[in-house]
Amino acid sequence: MEQYVIKGGNPLVGEVEIGGSKNAALPILAAALMTDETVYIENMPDVFDTNVLLKAIESIGVIVKRTGRHSVMINAGNINSVIITDENIKKIRAAYYPTGAMLGKYKEAQVPLPGGCDIGCRAIDQHIKGFKALGADVVIEHGLIKTKAERLVGTHIYMDCVSVGATINVMMAAALAEGTTIIENAAKEPHVVDLANFLNSMGANIKGAGTDVIRIKGVVKLPGTEYTIIPDQIEAGTFMFAAAVTKGDVTVKNVIPKHLESITAKLMEIGCEIEESDDCMRVVASKRLKPTHVKTLPYPGFPTDMQPQIAVALAMAQGTSIVTESIFENRFKYVDELTKMGANIKVEGNTAIITGVSHYTNANIQAPDLRAGAALVTAALTADGFSVVDEIRFIERGYEDFHLKLQNLGAQIERVSSEKEIQKFKLRIG
Numbered sequence: 001m002e003q004y005v006i007k008g009g010n011p012l013v014g015e016v017e018i019g020g021s022k023n024a025a026l027p028i029l030a031a032a033l034m035t036d037e038t039v040y041i042e043n044m045p046d047v048f049d050t051n052v053l054l055k056a057i058e059s060i061g062v063i064v065k066r067t068g069r070h071s072v073m074i075n076a077g078n079i080n081s082v083i084i085t086d087e088n089i090k091k092i093r094a095a096y097y098p099t100g101a102m103l104g105k106y107k108e109a110q111v112p113l114p115g116g117c118d119i120g121c122r123a124i125d126q127h128i129k130g131f132k133a134l135g136a137d138v139v140i141e142h143g144l145i146k147t148k149a150e151r152l153v154g155t156h157i158y159m160d161c162v163s164v165g166a167t168i169n170v171m172m173a174a175a176l177a178e179g180t181t182i183i184e185n186a187a188k189e190p191h192v193v194d195l196a197n198f199l200n201s202m203g204a205n206i207k208g209a210g211t212d213v214i215r216i217k218g219v220v221k222l223p224g225t226e227y228t229i230i231p232d233q234i235e236a237g238t239f240m241f242a243a244a245v246t247k248g249d250v251t252v253k254n255v256i257p258k259h260l261e262s263i264t265a266k267l268m269e270i271g272c273e274i275e276e277s278d279d280c281m282r283v284v285a286s287k288r289l290k291p292t293h294v295k296t297l298p299y300p301g302f303p304t305d306m307q308p309q310i311a312v313a314l315a316m317a318q319g320t321s322i323v324t325e326s327i328f329e330n331r332f333k334y335v336d337e338l339t340k341m342g343a344n345i346k347v348e349g350n351t352a353i354i355t356g357v358s359h360y361t362n363a364n365i366q367a368p369d370l371r372a373g374a375a376l377v378t379a380a381l382t383a384d385g386f387s388v389v390d391e392i393r394f395i396e397r398g399y400e401d402f403h404l405k406l407q408n409l410g411a412q413i414e415r416v417s418s419e420k421e422i423q424k425f426k427l428r429i430g
């Protein structure tokens with residue numbers, strides 16, 4: 001089983017190139033099913049989740065050609081089934097995206113229920129509500145979401161909660177429905193906008209993405225397109241907080257600063273200096289961090305996917321901080337692991353009360369999920385001595401070459417798969 005072995009203590013210094021957004025890539029790959037023509041996608045991250053989704057669509061006859069590590073050509077002109085039975089797709093949250101895409105195009109889809117990180121109840125009632133409102137029948141049987149419609153007809157849909165997944169799924173189905181669909185209380189995340197831009201580049205008629213009302217005028221057919229995925233704001237935010245935690249000086253390159261506003265605001269509040277240019281952001285942390293309060297919210301609020309990363313920073317700040325998780329109820333599972341490293345955190349319901357400690361101590365820890373795993377790595381990077389991080393498969397679901405990018409910033413980290421390799425690393429690093 002793969003692990004990271006880390007010798008902490010080095011501040012991260014240098015530049016890091018941010019890849020394409022995982023959470024934009026996933027719906028865009030699914031939406032490539034909505035045309036019979038060829039779609040060319042650039043800046044696709046090479047991570048577990050995107051690779052699983054590509055394999056799953058290949059399993060129903062979609063032609064997928066990797067034209068480079070971050071480029072893919074997709075042609076769904078000759079699929080042989082609207083039923084995806086690929087086992088791996090159950091492991092990822094984005095399993096539900098081919099449902100909206102195929103329902104839109106073929107008026108039928110059968111796809112395994114989504115998995116993903118165990119960070120709380122991840123209901124899909126709003127997806128189902130949206131599909132039904134468009135005229136589809138939806139049943140859940142034998143672990144599959146089965147949906148079918150004679151025709152899809154545009155309508156008014158009010159989302160009872162702000163859901164990225166439901167907004168995206170309904171947007172895909174509605175893009176090929178008859179008439180106009182209005183989604184109210186829509187999610188505004190950059191990846192929702194990126195999918196709308198992708199669909200519009202194929203001739204869809206979607207307006208308002210990025211606001212809480214999205215208007216989709218259905219079209220009969222979508223042609224192919226060429227499209228470049230936006231940078232990953234959570235990968236960028238993770239490296240920015242890693243700079244804060246290690247008292248480093250890191251420039252994240254190829255980012256959209258607007259997408260990082262809530263993250264940079266918090267970094268400044270806790271005492272980091274930020275320099276912004278067109279597509280770069282530099283974070284310098286030279287002093288002990290200051291405490292703050294933060295509550296996760298839908299975009300443009302502070303992202304739940306950055307909650308563990310900010311908590312790791314605040315657990316080393318001088319004073320008491322409060323972190324409130326308002327999106328997922330089970331997103332403090334990393335606290336026990338961080339406590340092993342000396343953190344002083346008390347969780348009450350959806351709130352963590354964090355009393356800063358001066359430093360972390362090394363420990364053997366486990367990544368409980370994708371983002372918390374990355375956050376724990378940043379803690380280990382600042383702890384004295386050697387730490388081993390287990391279950392890094394979670395981290396690799398969403399971070400491409402995480403350890404290599406950290407090495408380039410001066411971190412002493414290695415990806416290992418045996419005790420012997422850990423010992424070799426320890427001997428080499430000393």
Ligand code: UD1
Nearest residue numbers: 023093094121122123124125126127161162163164165327
């Ligand atoms: C997406 C992201 C995930 C991020 C999350 C919130 C992907 C693949 N994953 O997940 O990284 O943490 O957005 O920004 O893009 N809900 C319902 N009913 C529904 C749908 C959602 O009650 O039908 C609730 C969820 O339980 C949760 C909240 O709404 O409490 C937000 O979920 P949602 O925005 O849908 O998250 P995901 O799309 O699963």
